[in-house]
Amino acid sequence: MKRTTAIVCLSSLLITAGCSDSKSGGGKSGNDEQKASGAIIKQFADAWVAAWAPDGKPDAAGALTDNPTVFAKRLDDTDTALVASTVTVAPQGDPKCSDANNCTQELAVEAQLRGIGAMKWTSTATAVKTGDAWKIKASGDTIYPGLGDNNYLKRVRALPARASILDRNGVALTANRPVVIVGVASGAKATAATYAAFTKYLDVDGAKLAARAKAAPAGQFVDAITIRAEEWEALRPTMGKLPGVLTMGGTQSLPPTATFAKSLIGTMKTATADTLKNAGTTASAQDQVGTTGLQYAFQQQLAGTPGGTVTLRDGKTKLSIKTVFSQKGTAGKPVKTTLDTAMQKSAEAALATSKLPASLVAVQASTGQILAAANGPTPASYNRAFQGRYAPGSTFKIVTSAALIGSGETGATALPCTNTINVFGKTFKNYDGLAAYGAGTMQKAFNESCNTAFISQHARLPKDGMTKAAAMFGIGRDLNLSINAYGGQVPLPKDDVAEAASMIGQGTVTASPLAISLVAATVDHGTAMKPVLVPGKDAAGAAASPLPAATVAALRTFMRTTVTSGTASVLAGNGAVAAKTGTAELVSGGKVITNAWMAGYRGDVAFAVIVEGGESGSHTAGPILKTFLSSFK
Missing domain, CATH: 3.40.710.10 (DD-peptidase/beta-lactamase superfamily)
Known part of the structure; x- marks a missing residue:
């Protein structure tokens, strides 16, 4: 996972043991080993938290282990796999020392899987003493039990169907309808004509799309716009054969037509920083979320909450060993309006x-x-x-x-209708060809929409x-x-x-x-x-x-x-x-x-x-x- 630098201040990466000739875990020597190993494990726990924080880096946590580079990568890869936004890591009880050089302590871990929710587990950190320094054993099991050296975690997120917006009689104004995501393949395959077509037919800034495609990794799909399936069918003969154009199918909560109650129902697009914040902690940056109207105002109610699973997988066969986390999603709830x-x-x-x-x-x-x-x-x-x-x-x-x-x-009060009236130097007139009719009533002035008649009464108010x-x-x-x-x-x-x-x-x-x-x-x-x-x-x-x-x-x-x-x-x-x-x-x-x-x-x-x-x-x-x-x- 690419991150900007995060600084974790460690007073010392070397925790020295107390002076003792004893190799047992008891007595004064045992207490010293518990303190020393407990200190390095606590430092490690804090460094892990910092590594999985937004913009965090795994280097500081890796530096506390006996294989910094390998462990830092394992920690970062696991963060990426889980899409963890934050994590808490709390050492439990006191370290248990089997001898003067080896101590273990359980870690209670709770990671917030972005777009799903909290995943909890317990792992074990092993502190080993080499010379005068204590280090954490660089094992995948320290991160999650069963990871070892080769296994990995894989998460799958499942979105529930978006609930409908209803009219006053319970008739659905929106439903999940087929859409096509139109974009380009990164690289040089798309031509100037391709990007010009995006501008002409889809009102997409072709220059910005070209810049995004150029910056993306080779072969990546760069989405430009999501449109109704029937709209793409109409455009397919024109755009479908252009170099570099790619499409992906999907569904989206939409009204029956592109125009129906658009400004009320609103629109949905891939989340931005602002709309993602409105969508709540269970939304993902890749989600289609409400951006305007009722789709935006009731995003969380309509979307429900996603579910997901995390499986432990064999590093060689890529097959699932077991499911280690499962959470059911909750369906969204419809929003009933007063519209007819x-x-x-x-x-x-x-x-x-x-x-x-x-x-x-x-x-x-x-x-x-x-x-x-x-x-x-x-x-x-x-x-x-x-x-x-x-x-x-x-x-x-x-x-x-x-x-x-x-x-x-x-209504019977006499209000004369003149062509113009002057109020402290400002001349007001009638509109729509209304000619002065002289004497009249308030009702007539209302019926004929005589400006001067009403203005003549301003002093009464x-x-x-x-x-x-x-x-x-x-x-x-x-x-x-x-x-x-x-x-x-x-x-x-x-x-x-x-x-x-x-x-x-x-x-x-x-x-x-x-x-x-x-x-x-x-x-x-x-x-x-x-x-x-x-x-x-x-x-x-x-x-x-x-x-x-x-x-x-x-x-x-x-x-x-x-x-x-x-x-x-x-x-x-x-x-x-x-x-x-x-x-x-x-x-x-x-x-x-x-x-x-x-x-x-x-x-x-x-x-x-x-x-x-x-x-x-x-x-x-x-x-x-x-x-x-x-x-x-």
Whole structure:
């Protein structure tokens, strides 16, 4: 095993015996021999521990024996065979001396076999005195009884089948499916065309792969990527005949398709330093482990614990003499989620109709349970639906309306809609071609999404008015989900301009699609609920006190009439849908671009969709939601 240098300080490699003419093990002479042999055995035990520690070397332990080079190699080879991460070696009792030159002492050994667990055994160290110096007899039996000069230990590790991630009905979202590990043989066989093909067809850095192959021992398989078996079959005619390309078959826990719920379920890859740490002490650097999503969050539960055996083998015949260690693995336990398979498929199909990056989240309003969360139009490991931080635009007028109703206004309160409004030198305008219509009500301003009408009321709210109103909808709190999710923020405004911007979901106000779906759910249910993806793991229940009944009634009317006679009319004809559109402006690369939003509910299902770079909520986000809602009742 290749290791970096570890320094073991030994006060002396020579332990001298006490002066005595006696050859017996009794009396003062016997005590001296016990002390001297016990000291060298204790030094040896400590040196063994250091040798099998991470980055340890066997040289110091070997130096304490009567054949340093041979023993150091035997100790190192055994460490390599067992894949021991650490070891404890404890001398038991006092040495037993047969004469003045030979003493033995039992060693209680416990090695942590990486990726399996603890293996315990007892061996015997023999201390022999040559001249004035004590040394440890360089026998394989000192390491493990029966090793002798030629035998060796062989370990085999057995991984249990990975457990499945389940939907709310117990349907498996993942299963162990056939995969192909694609790589190259080290050496010069692979050509520039080979590495270029890895980059072109598999999105693998060909230059880095070439460097790894060059550094690897001759003839070694250098893995590049693990893909589904059907994906390799499609690539085989192109890549299978290229010089140096090698493949290995295997299985991996995967969803039914490469795109299904990818950002939620997550991905699995060969362990890295970070993912190996997350996988726990029974994982191995060669294991396929969860790297993102639920596969990462529940890696240890899904993987279970591996089993393994260690056999003592004949050094000449290579045949097993006996099994000296056996440990059964434990199967992983499934992770049940709140996802609805059919609804997840519908969400992904709806997003596939968009050419722009988009996300859609659907939740059960009465419980906060997440039914679907999709990112499209192509799969992405980054879960925008949960982690995206966007200005919510006019969908946030749901919160603004609640704040104004709390201040004493009603749906019938007169709110004039002008083309522009100036707040301390900052001019705000309407969006999506909305022309001023003069006198109107709060309900009409909501239905038509008039920015200036809502901003005109900013003076009615206290400085913390929008922050407190947002909290009633669960915005601004840590969501504490099993996987990373952003709950939004509504900071206290620094001035009137910032407060005005927050009333139309701009400025420093940000939220994820998940957070906005929960805003819609709060109107539907009447109380903000904590989101739940994994029952029993994610905290359930109310996230805030119930909204006042008058506020709930008004908001439900606002959102329903926005569908029947307002900006969300694209959803009309899909049942009793209630919704709010939104368009948020932001500056990117020196240009003003827009993100399109729509949020709402039908029955006990609340939802939100965002389209990055979309024209408007009604024109861009609306059709996606229409497709989604038409797929289920």
